[in-house]
Amino acid sequence: MKPLVLTLRQTPEQRLDMSPLVPHRLAGKTAAEIAEIELQTTRVRVTVGDIFRLRMGEPRQIRIENACERLDWIGQDMMDGEILVEGNVGIQAGRTMRGGRLTIAGDAGPWAASAMIGGTLEITGNAGDRLGGPLAGEMTGMRGGIVIVRGHAGERAGDRLRRGTILVEGGAGRYAGCRMVAGTLVARRKVGPLPGYLMRRGTIVLGEGSAALSPTFVDSGSHDLVALRIMASFFETYSPRLASVIRQPRRRFAGDMAVTGKGEIFTPA
């Protein structure tokens, strides 16, 4: 299958709304129709044709080359198919995506995977703040699917995570997994202070612990749990490095006792 290739001509003069460029919305469209799609976020009208060199292919697979931080909402509401982005992207990549696979070969801006519902999002570089988190006013963040960040994640990664899995091969900023409702967040390297702040349920696994753990988390002792081994074999396909972290015995902290206290943070034993 020959992918549809969009190559950025030059850095656009305004931020762009890339949300129309997802496989299910492009299905059946001709090259001319795709070139006419508007992407502007200001009053200046710009179309796909103005911004990208377009090489037509099967839109189930889209490749965006030469991307930059001004491309926002890439893969928003994506249902199926595949998008590969070469370069950095702007805010809210993969927001509320439901299925398919979105790969960002670069860094992602804030709110990547925001309120994601399903599918797979991989970021080979770093992720910005509020990875998977909700926008202001929304009750829940990510609700399903899997996010893999090969680099570091910013602050408040997994904010209000409800279901699904976030795997970070690097570290994360402050308040990782804050306000989590459920789900799983794993960071291989050290994370900033106060992970799991106000989390209700869910699991946070920290390969190297955190800068400071909230006193509202209580020590539940060191354990070698079967559940962590099951997680490890699930993570194996996405990140063998993370899987090996989880296979070791861990110290369990229960919290956040400031709320329901049914969440847990695993740190090195």
Place this chain on the structure above:
Amino acid sequence: MRGLTANGVRVDDTFAEAFPMRATALVITAESAQWARQAAVTMTGFATSIIGCGCEAGIDRELDPKETPDRRPGVRVLLFAVSTGELQKQLQGRVGQCVLTSPGSACYAGLEGAEPLKLGDALRYFGDGWQISKRFGGKHYWRIPVIDGEFLCEATTGLTEQAVGGGNLLIMGRNARTTLAAAEAAVKAIARVPDVITPFPGGIARAGSKIGSKYKGLRASTNDAYCPTLTGAVKSALEPDVACVLEIVIDGLAADAVAAAMRAGLGAIVKLGAKRGAVRVGAGNYGGKLGPHHFHLKELLP
């Protein structure tokens, strides 16, 4: 019903009549093969016959750590019952009392089925509010805190309606020793066949039954035609050289698995021969009108 003779063993020209059943499978793991086996043996205890036990259950096979979801030693258990409701009830009761309680155990679905049966979904309440739900890769698990750590249990397991119960072999010999030797050889061969169990003690039943009784309310009673001590007194199915009969009952997840098991068992009996083992092999049926599955012995001969 005289049939063929193979290696001195007379094989009746008859068939085993078997019935459709509902079945499910589980994978039980533990820190060691011994404790996985222990949990499996405990949960499949008192599960020889649906007549009195509610279900028939047994160990299908032992699993290498490489084959289990948590990479610990495991055992695959099969459970058979006549209805989905009874199967669910037996599953819940047995896993709850025997696997949940067994040190270090974990329990997973052993069968992909269209219809789910509750596993962890039924047992999670034991956690008294501290149970934790986890979903990974399309699977749903429950983590239930217990006094040795955590009991991990998959939420549901699969159900098959294609299962077949009541495949059987009647093994007849000159004395108890040689007949048992033949039966043991057959059970050993059947144990290697996947997706089947032999639910009776050690796979062997010595109290073969017939339907009905002279007593009111008794659904099954001794199969007098095959009782060696009743030859002469009743219309016997035995010849003078038969002094002992043992039965092997086989349940399988599908008809072809039962056929494969009967073929393996029959092969082992014939291989042992008449001198050291059985002199005759037969099979139990009800005239062919009750059960839809007929397994003819002559078709299963090696």
